[in-house]
Amino acid sequence: MRKKFLIKKRVSSVKKILHVLSAIAIFFGLFACQSNHIEIKKPPTDRHQPYNYVGHKGMVVAAHPLAVQAGLEVLKKGGNAVDAAIATAFALNAAEPFASGIGGGGFMVIFLAKEKRVTVINYREKAPGHAYPSMFLDEGKVKDEWRRIHGLAVAVPGALAGWTYALKKYGTLKLAEAMERSIQIAEQGFSVSATFSHINKDEYEKILLNSGESSPYLFEGLPYEPGDVFQNPNLAKTFRRIAAHGWQDFYNGDIAQSIVEAVQNKGGLMTKEDLSSYSPIEQSPLKGTYRDYSLYSIPPPGAGGLHTIQLLNIIEHWPVRSWGFDSPGYIHHMSEAFRFVFADKARYLGDPDFVSVPIQQLISKEYASQIASKILPHNVQDSYPPGPIDKDLVNNHNTTHLNVLDEWGNIVSLTQSINDFFGSGIVPSGTGFLLNDHMADFSPLPDSINAPRPHQRPVSNMAPLIIFHKENPFLILGSPGGTRIFPSLTQIIINVIEFGMSLDEAIEAPRFFSYSTQGKARSLFVESRIPPEIIHSLEELGHTVEIRDAFDKFFGGAQGIMILSGKKIILGGADSRRDGAGEGY
């Protein structure tokens, strides 16, 4: 009896508490409705827990919170998506210097809302004029270090020229205005994250080799520890110089001279003429479809967009929804598709300014159907040859990622890189920025369609995307991650469209990757969150499975924006595999 009474008493107390809590919630709810401020929840302490940033007018998502702030400030002051994207890109050079910057290159896909037009700016690096197909062979053997940590590894940077072009044509800010925040970040510094420190330690040998113990990317000759303050006064000085003298100083002036000296001192071939002759190009986007979605991305030499379209075309033939997310059947079929697509990449992809690339055939539904029919449900193949392409039909037309959406509906999806983390490790004297090692994206084999030739652009895996659903922008997406870029992006798209995940859930979900080289299957790499019984089933199908970390940056660092209900709700998703962040307003 007493027990019953006590329980009743407790229930009644709980009820009272709930009433009070509800009253408080209603009060604050009403208060929130009355104010126009968007309540932005703080991201969860566990950074791997899916979290969607929310906005109603605009959104910036990028690989570092300081870069996000730089872009958002521009948007809030009335700048458009292009202004904000360039401010974010400069800020990334200061805050995430190991992944991109003025020493590298990239691509951006821009949607101009008023014109309902998508355009692409290609500011991919180019090979120096003295490049030649066998430049990475030493007595017939490939010298891999020449491709990555040597002066020969450095391609002519295109980032600054591309950003300037975009600002002049589609932005409203002056170059110096877009750089303001990045100068502040470089001068004042910021606290180094665990990701920065880990990558700094990983690339220590290269940094030591090419810029010595006094490198701006080392602290007292050693890698930065989490919590250390990283400042880069030389980069701030370089940015100030560009702000004062214009971008031409980088391609024709003193900075150009420093670049050439640094590259040649390390055995490279770049000349001042290579820099002064560099120009970005504006291109029509590549378009594909998946069910009732349209996808726009970059054309070759960007391979990522093309292969994402190709993969989605193949997946249209499969009942992936009924197979289920991370089922052995789904992972097996996808991995097999990756392997066939990589065979095509090696065979057909090059710089269309120099070689014929059968773009329309590769992204056609018929071609995808042929590949889908080759994939066996119960075992891996013995070989993965590139598909047959009718040569008469060949047409000659034709790594950080950030997304910006402004209040007018303009969009920028931008992926750029200096290739490997910390690029070539070469820092031109006194400049504070890293030079890329994008010559490694050329094939070292002289008879490859993608062998280095003078002024040619190497094939890139980048794939900045904008996806439309019935004419309306729906998903803006991209990722770094080298060869994993387009397989990862395809998985995220399928996670959203087929498996009904929210944006960040789709980004954080466990990933897998496989590829083929010279017709042979390579390992199937999986994040350790994929259950052991699934891995066992995959091994039974003939896959050699390699287990990576639970959230492994090997699989990229995707950033996305999702636009819902005709732009009434904007969601941002940033990958916790790196230091991704977002903010809306």
Next chain:
Amino acid sequence: MKKCLLSLSTVLAMVMVCLSIPEETREDWPRLEQPLLITSAGQSADVQIAGVLAKKAGLTATLSKAATEEELGNIRTLVLVIGVSMKGLGVAGLDLDQETSRVSRLVDAAQNQNIPLLCLHLGGEARRGTLSDQFLTAFLPFARMVMVVKSGNKDGLFTRICGDQNIPLLELERTIDAVDPLKTLFQPDNEPE
């Protein structure tokens, strides 16, 4: 009053517990001699950090990322820098099994020749994980002394292994903090400063 006494006794108890935790002192450190052979266990770039730390400490050291037992020659201390990097293994042309057997052979040879082993883990929390932990559990027990960047020992793995084996363990806040202890360890008489 009761509450006050309770709080006081709690504080006292905590102080007692803290005082009872044995702290490694320099008197417990082993006597180590030069020259050193610094090698990797797992091919992470942390081995290069160890090379620079040894240089900063003014030690005579040879850095050989994939050293073999033949390189022990006149070596008086073997330094094993533990941490797996798949990329590093790829560059070295080694797989995990090959790396494990190379390090096993080297450590065995050092033990047979009475060459003490100093283990370093410099990569912090980010350089932990299934693969690195395999090397840690396999080779730490053979160490004469262990140094670890503190964040790498958040779960107490180093404390457990070193405690079980009675191995002096030194936790470092930062990698640079290894320089002074290295100087002390390799002083001619190894006298506490």
